[in-house]
Amino acid sequence: MSLGRRRAAVAATFAVQGLLFISLTTRLPRFQERWHLSELAVSGLLLMVVLLAGAGSVLAEVGARRHGSATLLRAALVVAGIGLAVVAVAPARAVFVAGLAAYGLALGAIDAATNMQAVALEHRYGRTILPTFHGAWTSGGIVATLVAIAVSGIGITAGLLPLAVLAPLVALTAPLLPRSADVEPARGSAVAPRIPWRQLMLLGAAMVLFYMVDTAATTWGPVFLRSAHDAPTWLLPLATLPYLVASGLTRLAGDAAVDRWGAVPILRAGALVAAAALAVIVFSPSWPVAVAGFTVLGASVAVIAPLSFSAAAAVAGDGVDEADRRARVDAVIARFNQFNYVGGLLGAVLTGAVGSGSLRVGFAVPMVLVLAIIPLAGAFRSVRG
Known part of the structure; x- marks a missing residue:
């Protein structure tokens, strides 16, 4: 099967992942109302999802090694x-929490496995292709936002259940890169000797910074428009849409x-533009100016996460022969994915607390x-253009 079809299939899984995640987060206020949850309870449930996603990412390392990332x-x-x-469809709060827990655990495994598939394909292409995969995730999120707005007048179950069915359909039909395409580790070799964790930590720090900014924008952006500018209520569901569109593009x-330009200069320029965009938000005199700041922010930092996975x-x-490369990279990606959740927690907690x-x-x-990110960008020289 052609690499093009494999690439389209992996992009589809990224898009479905973004669709499901944003479909859930855009409906949290409605679930809060249905189950009479306090703000503290919602924060606790979000923390549960993040922690279980981290556990799912850890389990993904074992699962990929035994059965393959596909x-x-x-x-x-x-x-x-x-x-x-x-x-x-939960009939009781406990069932709702159980479903949310199952989703959180699966989320971490999906995060890790999609990036395992993506970096394996990138290796076969011999050039950087991860940004477009992450762009597919953002595109799925944009569609989810628009769908949530379009079906806001119908019940939560009717709006969410068809989307939940989509994930298993994609899982069963997408022609992912199979385990038979993996290169089996050489007999007697060590799969992960002398992993250069110092360089990986530098790359991880950049990814933490991105997800800190990203989570701050998507979690606190609507609240900022309301608290700082008393923006109209109709605007709040759309607050992060320009950010997502700019990120996706x-x-x-x-x-x-x-x-054309290489990863290092793109990241350094992006960091400067991001700081300027955040300054526009901080000192914005009105909500349209703040939205413009969020839009520029999305465009400036969006490639950090995919380039971090490429570099990792x-x-x-x-320095590893082809016989060991795939298993070693899968193991590292599963662990490296934890930086995603560290940044998410910092963005949600630090921005809100301060x-x-x-x-x-x-x-x-x-x-x-x-x-x-400016000094950390030097760690991305390994990304191939």
Whole structure:
């Protein structure tokens, strides 16, 4: 089967993942109302999902080693679909929480397995292609946002259940890169000797900074528009849509951009633009100016996450023969994915805690910290254009 079909299949799994995730988060206020949950209870449930996603990412390393990343991804997508279906039709709060827990565990495995498939294909292409995969995730999120708005007048179950069915369908039909295409480790060889964790930690720090900014924008952006500018209620569900659109467009153009200019200058320029965009948000005199700041912010930092996975895969496979490369890279990607959740927690907690009196102060934190990507960008020289 052609690499093009494999690439389209992996992109489809990224898109479905983004579709499911944003479909859930956009409906949280409605679930909060249905189950009479306090703000503290919702925060606790989100923390549960993040922690279980981290556990799912750890389990993905074992699953990929035993069964291959394609089988792991199919199983995780099915579990995610079942979990969301349970969330949609739950007759009691305990059942709702159980479905959310199943979804969270599957989320971590999907995060790891999709990136395992993506870096394996990138290796076969011999050039950077991960930004477009992450662009597919963002495209799925944009579709989910628009669908949530379009079906806001119908019940939660009717709006969410068809989307939950989509994940198992994609899992069963997508022609993913199979285990037979994996290269079996050489007999007697060590799969992961002398992994250069120092360089991987630098790459992970950049990814933490991205997800800190990303989570701050998507979690606190609508609240910022309401608290800082008293934006109209109809605007709040759309607050992060320009951010997502800008992120998606940047990621879809990211492959060609890396080919032309290289990863390092793109990341350094992006960090400067991101700091400026966050400054626009912090000092914005009105909500349209703040939305413009969020839009520029999405365009400036969107490629950091995919390039982090590309660089981590290159570092993990450096100096290892082809017989060991795939197993070693899969193991590293599963562990490297944990930086995703660290950044997410920092973005949600740090911005909210510092900005408890004023979110302008809260957004000043990522405005300063994102500049740390400038010195960290040198660790991305291994990314191939």
